[in-house]
Amino acid sequence: MSDALIVRRDVSFLLFDWLDLGKHHDRATIDSVLDLSEKLAEQAFLPHYKGADVHEPQLKDGQVSIYPPIGGALREYANLGLFAAGFPEDIGGLALPSAACWASYAYFAAANIAIAGYAMLTVANARLIATFGSPNQIEQFAQPEIEGRWFGTMCLSEPQAGSSLADVRTRAEPDGSDDLGARYRLTGNKMWISGGDQDASENIVHLVLAKVPGADGSLPAGTEGLSLFIVPKTLPDGSRNDISVAGLNHKMGFRGTANCLLNFGEKDGAIGWLVGEPGRGLRQMFQMMNEARIGVGVGAAALAYRSYRLSVAYAGERLQGREIGTRTGDPIAIIRHPDVKRMLLSQKVYAEGALALCLLCASLVDNEADAEARELLALLTPVAKTWSSEYGLAANDLAIQIHGGYGYTRDFDVEQLWRDNRLNPIHEGTTGIQAIDLLGRKVLNDDGAGLASLEARIARTVGRTVGTDREVYAQQLVRLSGQIATCIEALRQHHAPLANATTFLSAFGHVVVALLWLEQANAASALEGEDAFAAGKRRACRFFYEYEVPRVDAWLAIVRSGTDVAGNAPLETFI
Incomplete structure (x- = not known):
């Protein structure tokens, strides 16, 4: 069942081969936490995925009761110290880095996001009190949350x-x-x-x-x-x-x-x-809101990832049709059909790209003392929340398509995964609000430090491709980065620069994820030996640049044009 959640090698690759988390943190400790997380998610969260969906909360005599196994699962979560994982040791925490904590959370979100949500909110709540509250408030209110009792x-x-x-x-x-x-x-x-x-x-x-x-x-x-x-x-x-x-x-x-x-x-x-x-x-609340935005992104990525793994499994087992041009012989697994491969690759780049984006933001949280990391985190937080939730949902949609008629029945989890993930483009601020935050607050009304941090990261990544087969993607990335800059300058001259903010976010998010796929391809190429896993990362990078990146030019053209076809549409348009 682990493949239906999150493949462990993917998590290790992102944390250690790409983000190099082991450079400043004990890998053995992080691996132990991930082992426990994966096991508990499978044993205590996943079995209740359907039950929690069917047995909704009930209000009676002023008290809400929830599906009883939820409480049991969260008590086991608390017993393993997972509420406390990211807190300093002096208030009972394990002092794990944020990226490791969110990687742990991803397993639980993939297994049963309705249960995991209680933990995510509790941790963010306790962290706010621990940051801004008085010592007595921390002891009275945050401490029981860190212990997982409240x-x-x-x-x-x-x-x-x-x-x-x-x-x-x-x-x-x-x-x-x-x-x-x-x-x-x-x-x-x-x-x-x-x-x-x-x-x-x-x-x-x-x-x-x-x-x-x-x-x-x-x-x-x-x-x-x-x-x-x-x-x-x-x-x-x-x-x-x-x-x-x-x-x-x-x-x-x-x-x-x-x-x-x-x-x-x-x-x-x-x-x-x-x-x-x-x-x-x-x-003060922005601290919790920003943490929750990353949490929503991780949850969306996890739901997308699980639907992707279920799609791979189903497509490998479902026999239907024959090779193109062949009329006889036994039916073949649908995973051998080109269009199914296209859908699976789309799911892969959306789910794994979203997880990478969120874990990058988590790693930046731990480095906020560094100005470049701090500015980049501020710039990318609305992107992590929105791109992950929008394209995570797209991955869930493709999962239903791959499952065919079975996909929209309740017998298969991909139907519920889509319903669960449909909430995330609204959670913690809608896509349109995040777009205004990105373009209005983080780009147009900023001193440019966030964009400069992103451009510096792009330059470093591009430098690592010189003389490789990935250089062609690096050239595309540099061109698109320049297009983003040109578009921003044009927007500064518009009388209504935020009118097409969501379209700008679509383009900007794709450029960011294109950068991260190139970084993952670089990291995969540095692994010893070219096994199927590394080849899969490189193939996904190529797919993103050939299938997804071309969409950026069209989006940016719309933004640069300053079109008011939507913004100034008279109300009579909708009669």
Whole structure:
């Protein structure tokens, strides 16, 4: 079954042969964690993949109950110390590098993303508190999460304010202070809260964005007025906080992850403690949001990867048709048909390319003290989230196609994998929002440091191809990098430069992944001996450059043109 999750050699290749993680970290320790992760994912997460989809969360008498095996799987996850893996040793962690932690997580996401999501959010929640919280807040709230006894959420969106956080209306009224800091009472509603309530953990730690009213009682305008609060389901004295579940959202995928509408303060106000200073909530929350964006990308890559491995297995077993030009003889496995090979190669470059992109970002997290790494991480984070979720979903779509009629039945996992992955282009900010973040904040309104870091990496990678058969791809990459730069300069002259931001993101993301495929081909060529694995990486690189890279020119032409055919379309167009 391991091939249906993630092939171990792929993970080792990315971490050690490509990212060279063993240079500064103990490989034996990382290998041990990956061994445990792969085994636990197969034994405790994968068997409940269908069950968690069928047995959705239930709300009864104000309490949400989830599929019981989910709690058992997460307890085993905690017992292995995996909640703690990426935290410093002085707060109970294993101090593993981020890339190793996300590689571990990928196994669980591939096996059962609805279960894995609880862990991903809890870890990001605890890391935010560990970064910005007081020592008492860390001990009281983050420590039980690091131990895996309590779970965590992020509460941003509201029914009237999805991604538009400036429109948040949740109020936080001062209520004195204690040893956990400044205390407030919160009233308001939060929507789309993954893990918002469940019966698998001892407590739930909500991180809530809210506004402190001014002297006249009015809420401050904009995002500058947002503050961040720790609001637990159960208070330190053991009493129940004033938080209620108003309803459950029934999703097409991730059905095992309880997704809730929460009401804070139906009675006297939900008690919460301010994190850091007032008005800095969104800046603090960006740490968790950025970690979650990488997590969404890893999850999307993992779902794509599993569907790819299932497609390879199915195509190797399914007998149908004969070689082109042959009318007699036994049917052949469909993996021998050229168009099936094309679809499998597309899946391979999407799934493995997405995983590489996310693990690169994870490796940059550990090197944020280096200016180039920090700027490159900021530039690539929206790309990692979006390219992985969009093209991971494309890989899932191809898996259904390869399985034919069986692919859209519930008897085969590829149907559920597609439904699960369809959520990821929306999770943590839609594709369009990520595109505006990339083009507006990271490119046009930046000092160019992020692009300079990317160009420096491209130059180093291109330099390693001189005199090899990969030089032709390097030349294409250099040309496309120049096209991106030209396009950006043209956009600076446009009156509406963000109108085609999503198309720009498509082009930019493909250029980044083209770079990573060239880097993987370089790493594969450096391996001793040319075995099937290395040859497969080199073939995938060639496929990406011959099938995918040509799309970049068309996308960039649209962006450069400044077309307003969509942006200025009159509303009557849609009648």
